[in-house]
Amino acid sequence: MNFIIKNIALYALLFACNLPLLAQVDAMTHLIAAREHIKANNEQLAKLEIDSALHISPMHAMANTMMGDLMNKRKNYLKALLSYDKAILSNANNAPLYIKRANLHIQLNNHRAYIISDFDRAIDLEPDNTTHYIKKAHYLASSVNHQSLKPDFLLAAETISRAIVFNRAEAELFFLRSKYRFGAEQNLAALADIKKAIDLVPDNAEYLAQSGYINFMIDNYRAAFSDYSNAININQKKPAYFEFRGHANYNMERFIKAYDDYSQGIDLVINELSSKNNKISFDDPLNKQLRMMLLYRGMSLVQDNKPYDGCDDFERAYQMGETKARNYMRKYCN
Secondary structure, three states, X not given: OHHHHHOHHHHHHHHOOOOOHHHHHHHHHHHXXXXXXXXXXXXXXXXXXXXXXXXXXXXXXXXXXXXHHHHHHOOOHHHHHHHHHHHHHHOOOOHHHHHHHHHHHHHOOOOHHXXXXXXXXXXXXXXXXXXXXXXXXXXXXXXXXXXXXEEOHHHHHHXXXXXXXXXXXXXXXXXXXXXXXXXXXOHHHHHHHHHHHHHHOOOOHXXXXXXXXXXXXXXXXXXXXXXXXXXXXXXXXXXXXXXXXXXXXXXXOOHHHHHHHHHHHHHHHHHXXXXXXXXXXXXXXXXXXXXXXXXXXXXXXXXXXXXXXXXXXXXXXXXXXXXXXXXXXXXXXX
16 A cells, blocks of 8 residues: 555556556556666666656656656766657646756756746746746856856846745845845845845854955945854854955954964865865865965065065965965065
């Protein structure tokens, strides 16, 4: 009895097909077996069972969906796309299928019109599912519009606005819209959104840091300092929080405090690098973060009238690939 209840969705889908009764039962048996093989991480046997079901019913939605998932996992994206296409032809009102296909179009770098169309179809089918809006907005904000040659931050923000209509108490939505509005240079609107997110969830360090970043970028250094201090009180393990509080202190000419913040950020990055136990490349974000904090820590000493004390930091930054450090070495370390 439990076995039948557990697989009732498969039963319903298969008996909805225009297949003889015995064929439906046979296909169902293969798909249930495939599901069990997938749970046991036996992909080859799962594929054989799905193939058998598709031999009985080539356009079966569930079988094609399972095959698409399997091919996607194997990174055989073209075959996965073909399977999802067939599944959608048989089950055109299944929103998750359009999300799966949109993600594949992204993976294959297909035209954005296909991607947006699939996201929009999923949203039309499940307008109160905010996850669909978030996925679409993320795509718009992380890909380049070939006409404007820029990410569609404004359209991403508008997409999140549609999601907020269904969930006005979800702090994450205001946080995301804040990021996208800031990307679209709507700074005051971005600040209003991140304030709303913080009002909803006051102890979220990421939200506080987002507020700090916006304030820093619009030269509101005192507010940025306060935001990053609050974020650090919640999470002392994020180098970027110390880095940007250091920048705020530096721009307020509190150079010793800036030095202390950079030092703490540097220590956190070095600890993270030590845990990796491998050499990082010039383009690695940790490399960039570390060499920039070394550069600014050296400059904080220069600004505090201790130019020679910053020479070690300039040298380390230069050795890590920060070319600007060479100019400071020539100016202050001869």
